Amino acid sequence: MGSRLRSSGRNLLEIIYKEENKVILDALHERSYRKRHLLFMPYHKEDLVCIVKTGKLRMYMGLEGKELSLSMLGPGDIFSTHSRAYVEALEDTTILACPVFKFFKAAMERQEFMLPLLMSLGDILTGALSIIERLYFHDIDKRVAAFFYEEALLRGENSTDGMRLHVGLTVDNIAKIVGSSRQTVSSLISAMEKNGIMKKLARGEYLITDMEELRLTALPCAE
Amino acid sequence: MGSRLRSSGRNLLEIIYKEENKVILDALHERSYRKRHLLFMPYHKEDLVCIVKTGKLRMYMGLEGKELSLSMLGPGDIFSTHSRAYVEALEDTTILACPVFKFFKAAMERQEFMLPLLMSLGDILTGALSIIERLYFHDIDKRVAAFFYEEALLRGENSTDGMRLHVGLTVDNIAKIVGSSRQTVSSLISAMEKNGIMKKLARGEYLITDMEELRLTALPCAE
DNA sequence: TCACAATCGTCGGCTGGACGACAGAAATAG
DNA sequence: CTATTTCTGTCGTCCAGCCGACGATTGTGA
Structure with a gap:
């Protein structure tokens, strides 16, 4: 991170x-x-x-x-x-x-x-x-997207249906990292699934189906 | 500061x-x-x-x-x-x-x-x-009060009617320091005047009329 | 001194997102 | 294996505070 x-x-x-x-x-x-x-x-x-x-x-x-x-x-x-x-x-x-x-x-x-x-x-x-920069200049949707984007760059694994990502953190843990509430992060993850960007497979496990769209969502928070 | x-x-x-x-x-x-x-x-x-x-x-x-x-x-x-x-x-x-x-x-x-x-x-x-702590854990009213309280501790000068404070900064400058908008800081200063805590004498010049009340307002942001 | 730029107080509309609540699912501990 | 704890998605309400706007005041530079 x-x-x-x-x-x-x-x-x-x-x-x-x-x-x-x-x-x-x-x-x-x-x-x-x-x-x-x-x-x-x-x-x-x-x-x-x-x-x-x-x-x-x-x-x-x-x-x-x-x-x-x-x-x-x-x-x-x-x-x-x-x-x-x-x-x-x-x-x-x-x-x-x-x-x-x-x-x-x-x-x-x-x-x-x-x-x-x-x-x-x-x-x-x-x-x-x-x-400081993220908390002050970027909204939480950008921060969440940036979190996953950067995690994917570090430890994502390519697979046939996208990039598998083992984060090893609960939604609540992620919320504490990006500086938000569990409920907000949960609904943002849900929105990304609806938008075809990422899918939650299980607790701490995600599949990124559109890495480019994730990157765009994360901009300019993650660069 | x-x-x-x-x-x-x-x-x-x-x-x-x-x-x-x-x-x-x-x-x-x-x-x-x-x-x-x-x-x-x-x-x-x-x-x-x-x-x-x-x-x-x-x-x-x-x-x-x-x-x-x-x-x-x-x-x-x-x-x-x-x-x-x-x-x-x-x-x-x-x-x-x-x-x-x-x-x-x-x-x-x-x-x-x-x-x-x-x-x-x-x-x-x-x-x-x-x-980080202030931006994330404290509302802007606390941050503004803490700003003035700490300035007063550093460079306030006792006078008969209270503590004179030469900040040397515009409201806009202060807003950029506490991480808020000019309008919000301005209205908070106005509220503190109405509450008898502090009075704006001129640009960058303030009179703190109730230092204890200012301290209480700033808690737990300033300690 | 005067024109212009910077500063400022105030108002009202809007929005990002926190958060309580609840029922259900998953994980953990004994 | 079972009871308990932890985690989770979702909904709806509420609010802190941003921000455009405007007219007035103050400060600066020529």
């Missing part, structure tokens, strides 16, 4: 497991959590930098029952606890955590690590700007 | 002008622009890091006549051109610019600079998350 707050890549994990970058790995401590565990609340008092080792996390903001998913984090992704976001485990997960300043000191000694780290931070900021 | 995309401080300027950090200053090139000049368009082809030396810039996103101000940048603030934002000069401005990787190399040699740089990036990301 290109518009999400995450750095894209396993670079960070590969780098810290190199022998010459041992100082960084030594600064990090493993923590494991079970599925559904709420790892961090907003303004967590420990000011940590964390790297996901295995598993999957969801970072989101919430207020009065309403939620906005900021990102789905996987292995190699980095995040900090000094923010107003919740972090929950979507599956059993292991992270590598370190107090911020200790992390900085270690990172400062390894240029090989520092550059991808900065690039990761840059990616996260780009993702935040993308969320 | 606490919720804006800017790092708060002159640290970066002070640091790069120290003799021992000459390598960083040598990497930066001065560029000057007149008031109203559009410095950078979205996806500017030069991938630059810039630090404001003097003057004032506005960074904003725009689409089809609609704009959202992301931040007001002043001396010591840092930004990059690799983004989907426009950058315009609000007054005559001088910036120090450098290609990203060259900047990184120089910064990597000076730990004294690197830490405040990372903290600046952290501040910018915090600001982005704050914008």
Whole structure:
């Protein structure tokens, strides 16, 4: 998901497991959590930098029952606890955590690590700007279409009757990602089926029957 | 403006002008622009890091006549051109610019600079998350009240009849900052006057007559 | 100083989309 | 396997706030 707050890549994990970058790995401590565990609340008092080792996390903001998913984090992704976001485990997960300043000191000694780290931070900021842009400038029909279009580009599989897409998310989950209500997203998916663009096969499974029409619907939200 | 995309401080300027950090200053090139000049368009082809030396810039996103101000940048603030934002000069401005990787190399040699740089990036990301939160979770009346409340905390001046506040922005400018239309912000200001909370003295000048009521109106948007 | 541009307050119409509700279907847990 | 929980599609009501329009006021530049 290109518009999400995450750095894209396993670079960070590969780098810290190199022998010459041992100082960084030594600064990090493993923590494991079970599925559904709420790892961090907003303004967590420990000011940590964390790297996901295995598993999957969801970072989101919430207020009065309403939620906005900021990102789905996987292995190699980095995040900090000094923010107003919740972090929950979507599956059993292991992270590598370190107090911020200790992390900085270690990172400062390894240029090989520092550059991808900065690039990761840059990616996260780009993702935040993308969320802002979408929420402010684009209506929800564009945002939903863009969501599916981008998912299809990333993980769609061609088949005889169209492009199969295993999203692995419920309609409610998708709604929290695109910043809308479940009911609205549901009816938009229904409309796309009526328009011959996409068909819901089962929970989390879709068939995109007209990729070009989906792209046009998503414009200019997805480009 | 606490919720804006800017790092708060002159640290970066002070640091790069120290003799021992000459390598960083040598990497930066001065560029000057007149008031109203559009410095950078979205996806500017030069991938630059810039630090404001003097003057004032506005960074904003725009689409089809609609704009959202992301931040007001002043001396010591840092930004990059690799983004989907426009950058315009609000007054005559001088910036120090450098290609990203060259900047990184120089910064990597000076730990004294690197830490405040990372903290600046952290501040910018915090600001982005704050914008997301406000746009998504709070109605416009809260956002407007929060805007004035925070401005008052920063630069309000006590007087006999209340707190004088020189914002220096038109209603239209404020609307672009809080993410709304001029008409809506105007009518909200009018309502606050009717409710005895704040009074508009002149363009960009306000008198806050009930700071506590303003704070309550702004909750939970401003905390 | 004057002409013009920018700013502004106000009104009313319109719309995007949230959301409660409900019945049915699918998945999960014991 | 069964009971329970989660998910879902659909409908209809409601409302936050956008936006065109217009006349008045203020600020700027020559």
